[in-house]
Amino acid sequence: MKLVSFQVRTPVGTFSRIGALHNASIVDLNMAQARRLTDQGETQPRRLADAQVPATMLEFLEGGPAATDAARRAFEYAVGHGSSIAGPAGETIFYDPASVRLTAPLPNPSSLRDFIAFEEHIAATSKRRGQPIPPEWYKAPVYYKGNHRTIIGPDHELRWPLNTQKLDYELELACVIGRKGIDIPERDAVNYIAGYTIMNDFSARDIQFQEMACRLGPAKGKDFATAIGPCIVTPDDIQDLASLRMIARINGEVWSEGRFGSIHWSFSQMIEHVSRGEFLYPGDLFGSGTVGGGCGLELDRYLKPGDVVELEILPIGILRTTIAAQN
Secondary structure (H helix, E strand, C coil): CEEEEEEEEECCEEEEEEEEEECCEEEEHHHHHHHHHHHCCCCCHHHHHHHHCCCCHHHHHHCHHHHHHHHHHHHHHHHHHCCCCECCCCCECEECHHHCEECCCCCCCCEEEEECCCHHHHHHHHHHCCCCCCHHHHCCCCEEECCCCCEECCCEEECCCCCCCCEECEEEEEEEECCCECCCCHHHHHHHEEEEEEEECCEEHHHHHHHHCCCCCCCHHHHCCEEEEEEEECHHHCCCHHHCEEEEEECCEEEEEEEHHHCCCCHHHHHHHHCCCCCECCCEEEECCCCCCCEHHHHCCCCCCCCEEEEEECCCEEEEEEECCCC
């Protein structure tokens, strides 16, 4: 499934919902489950659906594999009945994407960790500083903790941050944790992944390097925004992670291109490392770090006001961000 979060405007307010993409429509999974339970004769279908397939992404992820299985059955039930199917009281199940607003698929991750897992990337950035790759990098997957409250989604506008002179994009794949666990061995780690999405770890390089000169960070140089989306693809819909092609376009021009298979540290190794003596929680977000050649820093090219940044990783899709003009 390709899971999305979307907002629906109603006369009594705007509501966030979880859906799954089907052709040119979005299937409301919570409402599809309510209809399925109604047709099975349940007396409280809406209440039961809210427990089995919660209407928001983080609550859904907290439901673990059972919620995913229920959502898949609801999705197949709705698709099997066609786009005219409605909820127990006539509610909409199939939405036209043009009638709703897509948000980040996980608007409020429990935490954000971003790794530096591609050897080509750390080699290039180390070389620019006149340094070799630190030998410690080969001992364990290294990460920093980002700001999980500044997540933006597809087709959003990014305000120009911090008067930076070197605004950069970073082309990454991210995994979303779907189960609670601690001391998870690498061989079992894949079972804790709920899905994958595209991630753009926006960076103000001048601010970043200024603060990291004090041997802490990054912090302000990245905390202003991280884009993810347009959807979360469940693992069963990605047969071979290594073959995924990663592309970054700025105003339609290809700036970066790579393959996920060039990664040195796998997501399973990241999960094993982070979970040593520490719980992981549903909704935790792990960024892979930048693929080799996947940022302006490596190219000595930076973003400008008005630029349209597109990161593409199929079958996930395209994550598009427009850079707002400076105030």
